[in-house]
Amino acid sequence: MTALSESPCRNSRPRLRAAVPALAALLLLGGCETASNAFSAVADKSKELWDTVSSPFTGDEEKSLSRDPTRERREDVEKWERIRESDDPTVFQSFIETYPDSALTHLARRRLATLQPTQGAQVPATYATDQPRPPLVRHAAGQLPPPMPPGQFPVPWVLGRWAVDCSRTNGGNGVTYNQVSADKVRVVRDDGSSAVYTVRREDDIMVLEADGLIYQDKIVSATELRSYAVQYNNQWHKVDLVYRKCD
8 A cells, every 4th residue: 555655646646536447447557657548538538529519508598598688778779769750650560579678669659659540559561552442331311420611620529539448548549639720639649649630521531630641530420430541651551440439
């Protein structure tokens, strides 16, 4: 035992403790140089095997590790700065779909609601060069409000709140019409946004117009409107929402 402890191989003990039992046997036989060469061979083989093994993270795991939340937040801010003044509802709809968790998404929703009377419903990406035809509806005799004489507010019966669901007063699909002048009305949406429009009636169609935007609603009765067309950037978009007068 004394001879083994004084062997010149004693400096290799820390490495040999971690080596395989076969290397320990070689040491006991006094094969210091052989053991050292074998240890180096094992180390080289281990490195070769490690380098050839693929990453344990694949697919979604690897993607999640490579995500940079800071970069994503920077992207949504840069995108918002480019689109915030746009009059095209589709770009805000795209922003909401691309960055659903962004802190700016609620601003995109408010802008979307301001640009279209559909209160957040999706506007088709396609558009028509011709004005969409109003939907076919049947009117009972005397059901439509009578037209007003020239010089008077063209649609007095429309004043007040209209909504897709009158029971939802907060965050619902509703608008309130307030008269501003002889031919202008302020439209206040449930989300608090508002705008002033010139309003006129063409037979059984109510037309709202302001800043290049035109909204057209089919007058079904004194208590029901059917929104069917929106024009912006000189392009017509079809919508289909039914608004009812709320008491």
